[in-house]
Amino acid sequence: MDITRLIGETTEYDKKAALETKRPKSWCKSVSAFANTSGGVLIFGVSDDGKIIGLADPVGDAEKISEIIKGRLDPIPEFNLSFCEEEGKKLIILNIYKGEETPYYYSGDGVMEAYIRVGNESVKTNSTELKRLVLRGKNTSYDSQLSSYKAEDYAFSKLKERYKKWTGSSFDDKDLISFGLADEQGYLTNAGALLADESPVRWSRVFCTRWNGLNKSGGMIDALDDAEYSGSIISLIENGEAFIKRNSRMMWRKTDNSREEMPEYVERSYHEALINGLAHRDYLINGSEVHIDIYDDRMEIYSPGGMPDGSLIQERDPLTVPSTRRNPVLADVLNRLGYMERKGSGFEKIISGYEFQINYDESKKPKFRSDRYQFTVVMLNLNYDVPRNGTQDDTQDGTQDDTQKDIKHQITDLIRKNNKISTEKIAIALGVSVSTIKRRIKEMENVHYVGSGFSGHWEISGDE
Numbered sequence: 001m002d003i004t005r006l007i008g009e010t011t012e013y014d015k016k017a018a019l020e021t022k023r024p025k026s027w028c029k030s031v032s033a034f035a036n037t038s039g040g041v042l043i044f045g046v047s048d049d050g051k052i053i054g055l056a057d058p059v060g061d062a063e064k065i066s067e068i069i070k071g072r073l074d075p076i077p078e079f080n081l082s083f084c085e086e087e088g089k090k091l092i093i094l095n096i097y098k099g100e101e102t103p104y105y106y107s108g109d110g111v112m113e114a115y116i117r118v119g120n121e122s123v124k125t126n127s128t129e130l131k132r133l134v135l136r137g138k139n140t141s142y143d144s145q146l147s148s149y150k151a152e153d154y155a156f157s158k159l160k161e162r163y164k165k166w167t168g169s170s171f172d173d174k175d176l177i178s179f180g181l182a183d184e185q186g187y188l189t190n191a192g193a194l195l196a197d198e199s200p201v202r203w204s205r206v207f208c209t210r211w212n213g214l215n216k217s218g219g220m221i222d223a224l225d226d227a228e229y230s231g232s233i234i235s236l237i238e239n240g241e242a243f244i245k246r247n248s249r250m251m252w253r254k255t256d257n258s259r260e261e262m263p264e265y266v267e268r269s270y271h272e273a274l275i276n277g278l279a280h281r282d283y284l285i286n287g288s289e290v291h292i293d294i295y296d297d298r299m300e301i302y303s304p305g306g307m308p309d310g311s312l313i314q315e316r317d318p319l320t321v322p323s324t325r326r327n328p329v330l331a332d333v334l335n336r337l338g339y340m341e342r343k344g345s346g347f348e349k350i351i352s353g354y355e356f357q358i359n360y361d362e363s364k365k366p367k368f369r370s371d372r373y374q375f376t377v378v379m380l381n382l383n384y385d386v387p388r389n390g391t392q393d394d395t396q397d398g399t400q401d402d403t404q405k406d407i408k409h410q411i412t413d414l415i416r417k418n419n420k421i422s423t424e425k426i427a428i429a430l431g432v433s434v435s436t437i438k439r440r441i442k443e444m445e446n447v448h449y450v451g452s453g454f455s456g457h458w459e460i461s462g463d464e
Contacts, residue, residue: 054089277303
């Protein structure tokens, strides 16, 4: 047994200077956590600072460890005891394997508690985490569970449209059963409910905000644009991406023969991040939703639920993290629809999408962070610190014609969203001067201001 290697794997081991028989919970909670998460090792005879202390009676201690586990853990997890000598001192290595009969409870002081591993800590489960362990112990998942909703009460036009577009085949109602979205009696699974056009899962939503500045307190105008979407996961993907595109700008520069586009955000990367956020989020967390937050310098896509194995993504190499599907039925359907790959290369796609951009350097590499309750992808604005040539209306080294068309298009989008929006707010939203907005609107023959002052409103001819 390589003790040095174990000490380096903080998410997979704990150490105890000695066996505590009067306070077995101090180490039994780690046994419960390892069995409920991904397995792990307890080393007896090593202090918290990693000093080798050794045990006076390792054989006797091993017998007590075995007795306490069998008396305090329910069900009894699979484990293995072995001895090791380090620096001439005797140690006990307790290997606890990942359990299949979760949850594994510690019983003591009149209570039964289950623990999980989060980073290098063993923490007591909350009600949502306990539900998840119960499902795992039944070899099932949230999305495969039957709901109380009947398939005949819901439409699946979004699903059928995407399936036809991607495969060229028609999606029949009987496919709901073969895809795991309904049972023979016509009841939807939770995956089916999530994919219905008017999804009855109230917390399956996406909240989108374009913040004014670098944080959520941007001064007089906190948010420049915001939207809330519900419905089928397919609609959430489409609407979420549309919001990002609406709030992103394109720079470009001339080359000898053409021009090179320089987007603020990489479509392939945010597409993958959004799909991962919806496919792998924890739907057991009621009242939660996916968030897209766009700031001046970055975009953050947040989804409820940490890493399934309890690790912290910021402490791992994202390119080597194996694919774990929290919602396997949903992931399988999204794969059939061309949104996901079975091999689970999401992190790699998010990162590589950025690496191929003209103005990318290592400081712009997408970042990932997680804790017990959430997972966030942070993608930096590739153009945030890129100097612009010419006026505010110009993209780098570009002609003004294309830029003016783009600004006019964005102006009409903002007016359609709020026909009483002021030219000052339009200017702030687009990052140009008020005089520029007034000049562009004057050139737009289809845009008119009806009335005067605050009581008036914009009208776009041709719009209903």
